[in-house]
Amino acid sequence: MRNDSLDSLFSPHSIALVGASTKLGSVGNDIAKNLLHGGFIGEVFPVNPNATELYGTRCYPDLTSIGSVPDLVIIAIPAASVPDILRQAAGLHIPAAIIISAGFRETGEAGAKLESEIAEIAHSTGIIVLGPNCLGFLNSKLHLNASFAPRLPRRGPVGFLSQSGALMTAVLDLSEGKLGFSKFVSTGNKTTLDEKDFLAYLALDPETRVIAFYAEGLSDAPALIALGRNILAHPQTKPIVALKSGRTESGMRASGSHTGSLAGTDAAYDALFRQARILRADSIREFLDTLSVLSANPVPNGPRVAIVTNAGGLGVIAADAATKAGLSILPLSKKTTDILKPLLPVAASVGNPIDLLGDARSDRYRIAIDAAVNDPDTDAVIVILTPQSMTEADETARAIAQTKRDCGKPVLAVFAGGHALEHGTTILREAGVSVFTYPEEAVEALGLLARISNWKTKRFTPKRDFHDIDRTRVSAIVSTVTAEGRTQFTEQETRETLEAYGFPILKSRFAANAEDAASEAEKIGGRVALKIASQDIVHKTDAGGVMLDVRPEEVRERFTELLDRVRTKKPDAKIDGVTVMEMGVPDGRELILGVKHEPGLGSLLLIGMGGIYTEILHDVAFRFAPLVPEDAEEMLSELRSYPILRGARGEDGIDMGPVMECLERLSRLVEDFPEITELDINPLSTHGDKSLTRILDARIAIR
């Protein structure tokens, strides 16, 4: 699906409604009323064989009798009849359809079969399908309520997608008078169109400046990441804000989700949103607050916030919250404090927060807000007002609105009071100033905005191209493993796979006799390990078949000793020779790298410091493949133990280069072989000296 083709869905000139009902309170009646009485100026053709007219508009017995081809058909009839109608619509070359009807995948196997039929019709005929099992959509510019939601919202810049119908109606109700929408789409079962299609459409929609979505599940992480990054990189960035539920174990159970590691799945979504440059809200309130701030304000240039207040205590609370939200509360520039000092009472504070004292009237606020906004060291301003006896809430509201109008920086108001501040709050809201009751909430929303400004300063380079990769060799291994009905790679297959993809594995050579062993050891250099090579011996150590830390000059002698030992313990084993293997490097830092296949999403890559850091402290970072170098960098820097890797407390840091390279090679490997469901490199021994980075052990499984 290409997004430009969604115009006939979202901006139709004419609409047929199959299932238009005369029964009050029914879905088919609600939609008809919304289409006909909502202000939509296009043509509407109700289809109902048992009625001649509905709400003063002629009814048609079926789609064919309409006589012209509508741009969109809305289908609100029992599920079983939907495929026939959809086929008919496609046959009439109607370009788009909304399937409101429920009774598909969500009800079980029979429903799922019906849904596949719909998908098949859509794919084979090209008809665009929204739903099934959805509320429809709203287009406020066209006054088009193509849904059974009770009313059209105010027109505004937010394009909203919701996987939950109930959340859609709740949000419409909650945001009345506070948020304006361009489009509001109930995505339903997302059979052929999902968030990515709608995001691509909204990214180009001139009515939309801010994109929001609520999702319980998503698919195809790489596509979503590419899309999100593109939208961010566009000069006219449209911020994307997401609310994703199913974060925790209970949440997952409530959304009836799968068996994977649960914390893991939420961490995967966290990584996905970060990687796609989508802001993830923590709660419904934060979600709606952030949309409100984004609707009314530009994205700030940085994280520096000035706070103006008539209540010291609330200033402290706001400053606390700001720091927690990743914002900076720096002192104002000297120029600004020089301006302010003579204009404010002696007891006022011209630090940050600027404390105007409890008796501040609107003139004092006006002076301080102007100064704060004009300070070059300030990226955004929060104005806090509490109702004191001298307070002029309405006049102060007007002062805030006036300063905000053309200043080019976010200006947020906190009117911390109830009835006493109601009128002032209305003034602010009508002037397009985001206003909050509590300082913490203004600050949190602003914190999310500042994250966008941070993201905008970062550029992604193309993903690294590795020319030393032997894909054919791994293909052959995968074929063998599959042919043998296994899911686990053998040690040898794992080694070969990693070698073929240029990972720094321990050097290892086969030697049939003592002479060869000595010469191979010389080639490897330094001390080596000798391991018995025999198909008949699985547990080498138990069979006495492993010798560690053998000096080069001892190899010949030890070879014989090893074979004697094994022959004594396993007289029947056929012995091929030994593997001569480089010893791991002592004193390295041990890292864990891994891959976990997230069904429907993609290959999730993991990095962490070995041992307890990962297992007990859960200090790991995730990203989806494919990785570009900046992704690998961000992964490393997200680790709490990053300072240790960089070299803390006078200890040497490691060379990050080979670690990043391993991550990028890992990404390439799972891109080439998405059938790899699990891969653990544990440990990767790293070092200040790049040439000493080595994989000591690894494990690969495919499906």
Added chain:
Amino acid sequence: MRNDSLDSLFSPHSIALVGASTKLGSVGNDIAKNLLHGGFIGEVFPVNPNATELYGTRCYPDLTSIGSVPDLVIIAIPAASVPDILRQAAGLHIPAAIIISAGFRETGEAGAKLESEIAEIAHSTGIIVLGPNCLGFLNSKLHLNASFAPRLPRRGPVGFLSQSGALMTAVLDLSEGKLGFSKFVSTGNKTTLDEKDFLAYLALDPETRVIAFYAEGLSDAPALIALGRNILAHPQTKPIVALKSGRTESGMRASGSHTGSLAGTDAAYDALFRQARILRADSIREFLDTLSVLSANPVPNGPRVAIVTNAGGLGVIAADAATKAGLSILPLSKKTTDILKPLLPVAASVGNPIDLLGDARSDRYRIAIDAAVNDPDTDAVIVILTPQSMTEADETARAIAQTKRDCGKPVLAVFAGGHALEHGTTILREAGVSVFTYPEEAVEALGLLARISNWKTKRFTPKRDFHDIDRTRVSAIVSTVTAEGRTQFTEQETRETLEAYGFPILKSRFAANAEDAASEAEKIGGRVALKIASQDIVHKTDAGGVMLDVRPEEVRERFTELLDRVRTKKPDAKIDGVTVMEMGVPDGRELILGVKHEPGLGSLLLIGMGGIYTEILHDVAFRFAPLVPEDAEEMLSELRSYPILRGARGEDGIDMGPVMECLERLSRLVEDFPEITELDINPLSTHGDKSLTRILDARIAIR
């Protein structure tokens, strides 16, 4: 101050107001109006030499001319005249005073001097003083507004203390119609009475069931901890909820705070609240929400919550938030699901959340809420409603209110909508049901309540009494250090101090000759270290004066070798002999124990795992002295690395006993010597074998 003596302050029969003003809008006029026209039935005596009457009440030229002794005098005159009036009031045996006036400590040195004068009068005469620099207080039962806050709040169970006057007026305005208060006190500069006095008073006040305070700073942690624990342990627990600002660096700067480690200071307060069993709210909203839930609900018996919803998506969101807030979303009991299944539609979910589907009317809600409340595996119930076309908000509100009335469990409502649910919300509020717009906020407040239920299950044993402590010896050391004008203990003084308090230090003995050295080494047992003993040699290692890992049989020979070596390098040094010292135990876990004096609060104890765990991962836990065994236990279990100490990944755990004992001895040491400002034990080497726990290095500083 004893809390029963606060009755004359908070429940006076008669009040004099010095500074009663005829000037409209002045503080003295506002208070007069509030006292006289607020519904207070006691006597009020306005004092103003220039007026004969005020609001229809006779004015008196001064306190003496009143002719009777009022219970309380409110003083609202310029700061400079306050001491005289206070002295006069005390002379007249007026038992209590509120000093509204500002212009004291907060304005600088001259003000601070005035404030000391007030403190001195209070202490010498026994007059109770609230303030100065405060708004006064409200007593809603007496309809007494002894403040210049604009109006009396609704009567209710919350006793509220606020260090910030602006926050007090903002809270009164914000909570109108939502929260009821018993007392509301503006604590001002807290010169003679502070939170602890008011907490003790409110704990016994029959009008108060829930205690709340906002503070920017607190004092005397041990007293607050004892008080908080006592209030919790009382059969009629009154939950205490606190909002403390100045959490972060910026917050601290805004509150103009001191130089100590900033993160440290907030961590200190976190520890203090946990130790005192005071709930700390994270934001103003959470603070007020929690008070509202506590006002209307019993403390739950545990963390198990059932969620009832007509919107699956919001159920998932609530379940996510619940898990994050420490609540449990467990499946309902089989008995409950057996009851529900036949009564609900097939598509409804009788898991937890119970999803009633979008078309649920009030009858379906009633069935589900009743079942959830009666489920023995449920400690609290959250009912979520979104406005769908079939929704009966008002009837559902009544069903919730009815079920809640006598069920003995918290029942919270989430009405997630705007205008459509306004009337239902009002029904709930009037019926005393806490109602929220967003599920996350209901859940967070309930999470705090569940923490109380958890605290109530824990008992504290008395602090351990150590009989092997030599306090006199440490007193002597402290005297020496002080007399010599030092703040740092020498290595020897540190050793002696730790030894005197029974800490497991490395055994160490002085030996003047080789013979003695050998016999001392034998007494110590095992390998030893030899260190040169000479007042002339500061850097022992540089002088060749240290030998490690000496076997007992070698000691005699090595003694001579060591002395020869030192004599060569430092021919002029006077050598006393050597110190023979036990070697540290290899392979132990290294812990850091420490003390930091928090000015005004007390001695803060710290524990963490050594090295990067503490320095990079900031994995440390704090408690204030004095510690009881349960405090030491909680400290250890709060460490993220606790599973490592217990023995993770097949490794041996350490014996926690000696570690806890060290913490408790440390607590005793700083209790006996609060002049210790800093103490680091780094490391304490611990082991699975208790007898191998040893302090390897330590440092002590006093003021």
